[in-house]
Amino acid sequence: MRILGIETSCDETAVCLIEAEGSLDAGVRFSILGNALYSQIAVHAPYGGVFPNLAKREHAKNLVPILQEALREAGELVECSDPIPLSAEVRGTLAREHELGDALQAFAAHYKVPQIDAIAVTHGPGLEPALWVGVNFAKALCTLWGVPLVAVNHMEGHIMLSAVHENAIRPIHFPLLSLLISGGHTELVLSRQWMEYELVGGTRDDAVGEAFDKVARLLGLPYPGGPEISRLAREARERGITLGETLPRAMMHSGDFDFSFSGMKTAMRRMAEARTPLSEETRFALSREFEDAAAEILVKKTLAAADAYGARTIIVGGGVSANTYIRSSLHSALKENGDNISLLVPAPSLATDNALMIALAGYLHAARGEYADTKTLAADGNLRLAKTA
Numbered sequence: 001m002r003i004l005g006i007e008t009s010c011d012e013t014a015v016c017l018i019e020a021e022g023s024l025d026a027g028v029r030f031s032i033l034g035n036a037l038y039s040q041i042a043v044h045a046p047y048g049g050v051f052p053n054l055a056k057r058e059h060a061k062n063l064v065p066i067l068q069e070a071l072r073e074a075g076e077l078v079e080c081s082d083p084i085p086l087s088a089e090v091r092g093t094l095a096r097e098h099e100l101g102d103a104l105q106a107f108a109a110h111y112k113v114p115q116i117d118a119i120a121v122t123h124g125p126g127l128e129p130a131l132w133v134g135v136n137f138a139k140a141l142c143t144l145w146g147v148p149l150v151a152v153n154h155m156e157g158h159i160m161l162s163a164v165h166e167n168a169i170r171p172i173h174f175p176l177l178s179l180l181i182s183g184g185h186t187e188l189v190l191s192r193q194w195m196e197y198e199l200v201g202g203t204r205d206d207a208v209g210e211a212f213d214k215v216a217r218l219l220g221l222p223y224p225g226g227p228e229i230s231r232l233a234r235e236a237r238e239r240g241i242t243l244g245e246t247l248p249r250a251m252m253h254s255g256d257f258d259f260s261f262s263g264m265k266t267a268m269r270r271m272a273e274a275r276t277p278l279s280e281e282t283r284f285a286l287s288r289e290f291e292d293a294a295a296e297i298l299v300k301k302t303l304a305a306a307d308a309y310g311a312r313t314i315i316v317g318g319g320v321s322a323n324t325y326i327r328s329s330l331h332s333a334l335k336e337n338g339d340n341i342s343l344l345v346p347a348p349s350l351a352t353d354n355a356l357m358i359a360l361a362g363y364l365h366a367a368r369g370e371y372a373d374t375k376t377l378a379a380d381g382n383l384r385l386a387k388t389a
């Protein structure tokens with residue numbers, strides 16, 4: 001089955017065409033036919049964060065060029081001699097996105113209908129204005145090309161991508177515990193079988209990625225802050241630079257699997273202010289202390305939850321899973337803890353948002369016959385993956 005995935009939940013505009021076969025129990029194999037991504041990081045960086053309406057405008061501007069790039073790579077961008085005009089229904093779907101409607105009209109006038117079986121789109125969670133552009137675009141394409149629509153939860157995409165190894169989703173041992181860490185999420189999710197999710201813990205305030213980004217801003221580092229803090233922290237470890245003061249490890253002994261990162265951020269502000277003007281060494285030391293604290297909390301809570309639920313596999317997914325220190329801390333802790341739980345993390349280049357994860361999760365739903373209604377599918381910024389345990 002050929003699935004086109006579309007992702008616009010935050011600041012990446014991404015389109016990916018895959019061919020996939022098989023089932024989760026027997027193993028899913030896939031090949032990437034075309035994969036294109038435009039990151040808006042440079043657009044948002046001057047503001048130190050993502051502006052939803054700016055993100056929406058950028059998605060609307062870039063979706064058609066990114067679609068063309070993915071189709072070209074797949075050999076599916078074929079010129080046609082007799083163009084199809086956009087129907088009133090397709091135009092109507094993009095009524096709020098004039099510019100995108102015009103771009104799609106020009107596209108439809110030039111290119112043949114590609115060989116695809118379904119279109120999968122992220123409908124949440126994320127920034128709602130940004131999500132809507134993707135959802136409306138996917139609906140318009142489904143109507144234009146006469147293919148069905150699949151609705152994908154962005155977080156399920158992150159989980160599935162972490163289970164990928166060499167172009168396959170391999171069978172895993174359950175229970176599975178997923179640590180989902182991104183700019184908007186910090187959650188521990190339990191699965192007793194594929195595609196069933198129970199929330200066992202989550203953040204009570206900021207997400208860990210958000211905390212990385214806010215602390216980076218505090219230290220005068222550019223957006224997105226996660227990779228920057230991590231770079232400085234690594235240098236501090238290499239050069240043996242320490243702060244001489246520790247951040248509080250919030251909720252470490254709360255007896256549940258919840259997190260809190262806003263107190264840590266406030267403590268960081270206090271520690272930074274006490275050392276103003278910040279020398280380069282102090283920036284290194286503060287970054288290291290923050291990353292140490294974040295990693296320690298994530299590792300301890302994840303291991304405690306894995307123990308409580310008898311997890312046999314742990315998946316780490318979401319943008320913060322790109323963090324090599326958090327990965328290696330978890331890896332070492334699991335080794336020390338008996339080495340009987342498999343740890344699955346995404347390929348570093350696929351840790352942050354992309355459309356492969358949406359195409360993959362979309363395939364899994366399509367294979368089960370789970371399609372969405374092109375008339376009624378709505379974007380939902382707060383879409384939940386898991387029911388509370």
Ligand code: KG4
Nearest residue numbers: 182183184209224226227319320323352353
């Ligand atoms: O999953 P993602 O691309 O977008 C959301 O769905 O939020 O995650 C983006 C988040 C940002 O907060 C970014 O700072 C963080 O992931 N991030 C990192 C690293 N790379 C990205 N955080 C810590 N260390 C990293 N290496």
Ligand code: ZN
Nearest residue numbers: 182318319353
């Ligand atoms: Zn994400």
